[in-house]
Amino acid sequence: MTTTQLTLIQIDNYGPWTVTPEPRREMDLQTLQSRLFADIAQFIGSRGGYVFYTRFDNMIAVTNGIDRAAHATLQESVGNRYPVTISLGVDVAETPAAALDGATERLQDAGSAQDKSRTEVLAGTFLDPATTGSEPVHIAHFDVNDATGKYTDQLNEFDSFIHIERSYASLMEYMRTAHGGLSFFVGGDNIIAVCPELSTDAYQDALDHVESDVGVDLKVGIGRGQTAHEAGIAAKHALEDCRYEGTTVEFAQPSVPASDD
Template identity: 70%
Template sequence: MTTTQVTLVQIDNYGPWTTTPEPRREMDLQTLQSRLFADVAQFLGHRDAYVFFTRFDNMIAVTNGVDGAAHATLQESIGNRYPVSVSLGTAVAERPVDALEAANRRLQTAGSAQDESRTEVLAGEYLSETDRSDLQVAHFDVVNATGKYTDRLNEFDTFINIEQAYGSLMRHLREAHGALSFFVGGDNVVAVCPDLPETAFSSAVEQVEEDVDIELQVGVGQGASAHEAGFAAKHALEDCRHDGTSVELFGAPLVGD
């Protein structure tokens, strides 16, 4: 069994801030959002966690191994350095989507994202050293995206193709397994999954191919932290590239390999 600790990072009262006292320059908002993401990624990355930018005003982090004190430090440091503050809700579950639901609910019950009196909520349950078990991460990539898209189409049409594959994959894994998938750049999608067998990944790849006619390959890893699981997944993806296979499970070679 795998356990995922998910933290929802939500900028407090951000909507009103973006338009008060009048609408702020879009590139200033983009700069703030991407710097905040970079800071959160650096802080959590040093602790072997992952964070995904999702909508930028809300970010989803996978924080197995990061305790409540570290979350408090992150929140304090952002409040000290940015013109906005963040709330952090954390929860633990076997299926990542259930952990996110519970983490999200902690903020939603404390008040609205646009309630100016609901700021810097720090609410959560954190895995203790003793109840930590592994989590599973899958790293998907479009087969030969450079040859099929990047070197042939204009960048916008390439982007449409990649986004279509991402949309199809994220919906399938969410609906079938409660997994959370995130576009991380280029042609790459990282999915945080429950403990899924190899067949679940081959059906996901088939499903996307049927749906949008885009070929994916995926490496799967497990580990005590998002980094450890994700790193194993990257190595498994290298095996796909090397062997021309569409699914590789790190540390669990398929029969006949």
Template identity: 70%
Template sequence: MTNTQLTLVQIDNYGPWTVTPEPRREMDLQTMQSRLFADLANFIGARDGYVFFTRFDNMVAVTNGLDGEDHALLQESIGNRYPVTVSLGIGVDERPAVALEHATERLQQVGSAQDSTRRQVLRGTPLSDEHRTETDVHIAHFDVNDATGKYTDQLNEFDSFIQIEQGYAAVMRYMREEHDALSFFVGGDNIIAVCPALSATQYHDAIAHVEESVGVELKVGVGAGTNAHDAGFAAKHALEVCRHDGTTVEFGSGAEPAEAESD
């Protein structure tokens, strides 16, 4: 069974700040968002977590192994170096989407994202050490089959981007609706999904759905671990097996596939 700890990172009062006292230069905002994401990735990654940018003013992190002090230190670090602050909501659940819902609700209960009086809120209880296991986090690393040959070397960059994004959108919606998994585009032709324990059949079904709906062919490596780094690294190795053997779904060490559900 998985036990995913997710942290919602939300910039406080960001929308009003971007237009006060007048609208700020767009590239200045993009630069700040990019630097903030990089700093979050550095801080959380150094503690074996993952963070995904989603809409940039809201980011989602897999934080198994980070405690309350780690979260507070992150807020302090950002507050000392940026003109904005961040609030953090923490949620834990077997299903990643439900964990994120818990994290979101904890921030919503103390004020709007555009509430000028809400600053550096930290809500939610991290997963305690005694309740952690070696398979709390399941990561699925999806990759487009021959993206370079089919898209990069054949189409202009924008049309290649459209094809990849269509595949991402199909994976993202299917995995969320069918399995309460959360999928994130991480560049190139790669998609990382934070999942509950799923069977090989369920992954094959997801891949078949994407090919049938948008014509994008995928393969996936799946890994499990006590934190996002361990699970993700196992998933990367499993994906290399797919590439080497020409297979579609592979499970890495520690990631035993769940039994397929019977009809």
């Protein structure tokens, strides 16, 4: 069974700030957003978590193993170094979608994302490590079969991107609806999903759905771990297995085989 701790990271009152006193230079906003994401990726990533940029003013992180004190340090550090502040909502559930429901409610309960007086909220429930199994996080790493050969080296970049984008839109809705899994485009032709426990058939059905829906062939490697990083690195190795063996769904082998097997 999976147990996922999710954190919603929301820039406080960001929309109004971007046009006050008048609209700010777009490339400065892009720089601010992407550097804030990068900083959070370093903070959370070096503690074993994953964060996804999503809409940039709202980011979603898998934070198993990262406690309230670390969240508070991140929030303080952002406030010290940026012209904006962040609020953090955290929750734990079996499925990622349910955890995000809870995390989002923590912030919504505190006020609107565009409420000037609602800043630097830190609210939520944190995982008790004693209550989870040894591999509570499941990460599935998808990519497109031969994206460079079929798209990047053949089409103009925007048309390549349209194909990748279509596959992402199709997969994100399918995984969300069918399984409560959350899928994120992470650049190139890569999609990373945080998932509940799913079978090989369930993953194959997802690939089949995308192929029949938008005509793009994906493959997927799945890993499990104590943290998103552990699960994610295992998923990447499993995806490499797909590449070498020409398969479409591979689960990572347990990293430490039982000694008596």
